[in-house]
Amino acid sequence: MGRILAIDYGLKRTGLAVTDPLRIIATALDVVETSRLVDFLRTYFRKEAVEEVVIGMPKRLNNRDSEIAPLVRKFVDLFKMTFPDKPIFLADERFTSSIACSSSTRIGWSGTSPPACTETSCTTRSPDRRWRQRGQAGTLRQQANARSSRV
Numbered sequence: 452m453g454r455i456l457a458i459d460y461g462l463k464r465t466g467l468a469v470t471d472p473l474r475i476i477a478t479a480l481d482v483v484e485t486s487r488l489v490d491f492l493r494t495y496f497r498k499e500a501v502e503e504v505v506i507g508m509p510k511r512l513n514n515r516d517s518e519i520a521p522l523v524r525k526f527v528d529l530f531k532m533t534f535p536d537k538p539i540f541l542a543d544e545r546f547t548s549s550i551a552c553s554s555s556t557r558i559g560w561s562g563t564s565p566p567a568c569t570e571t572s573c574t575t576r577s578p579d580r581r582w583r584q585r586g587q588a589g590t591l592r593q594q595a596n597a598r599s600s601r602v
Contacts, residue, residue, distance in 0.1 A: 453502025456495075459544075460506065460523045461485060472500070488526075489533055496534065504530070504537050507544040514545075 455474060459466035465488050467480040483491045495501070506527060509517040527539060
């Protein structure tokens with residue numbers, strides 16, 4: 452079974468998280484300059500078996516695309532051309548940052564920038580929640596079909 456890679460695309464930096472080979476735990480992989488993202492992914496895919504990719508789609512509360520969504524869609528098109536063998540799932544990101552930040556508050560973090568509000572930890576927390584919400588026996592494809600749109 453291959454890993455699942457999550458991508459939180461940003462204008463300047465992109466957060467990456469990945470599951471272990473058994474898809475039990477998602478951990479932060481790296482934060483990469485967006486201009487170097489495709490090269491980073493090429494190298495990573497050569498080293499690790501990644502079976503599926505989840506790309507966060509930024510939405511507003513009214514379910515309309517956010518300002519960065521057109522750039523994410525452009526990246527999705529580039530990803531499909533560059534890595535045609537990798538299935539892609541778009542994941543609704545509307546509440547992921549607030550969930551991660553509220554988790555930091557619940558565990559007693561105080562300060563101006565809780566660690567769970569960073570790009571890396573939001574990427575890690577959000578896919579982990581999506582991947583595991585229906586139980587560890589479910590596959591990402593089943594979960595993605597229930598919550599996300601297939602690209």
